[in-house]
Amino acid sequence: MKMTSKQLFAAPKVARRAKGRFDRGMEAVSAARTRATEIARQCAALPRLVPTNASQRRRLARLRLA
Secondary structure, X not given: OOOOHHHHOOOHHHHHHHHXXXXXXXXXXXXXHXXXXXXXXXXXXXXXXXXXXXXXXXXXXXXXXX
């Protein structure tokens, strides 16, 4: 995300605050992406559920479509 001209040519204090918010936002997004990757890796390592009867098969089929 680029800073707007209003942010770039604002008073120094306002520009510093805007840049700080921008940087913190980018750090938050990066950390969330890292956590999501780790969670996906853990879920992929879990064994797949094997249905034992017809109702479980139907329920799993509905969950996979969602």
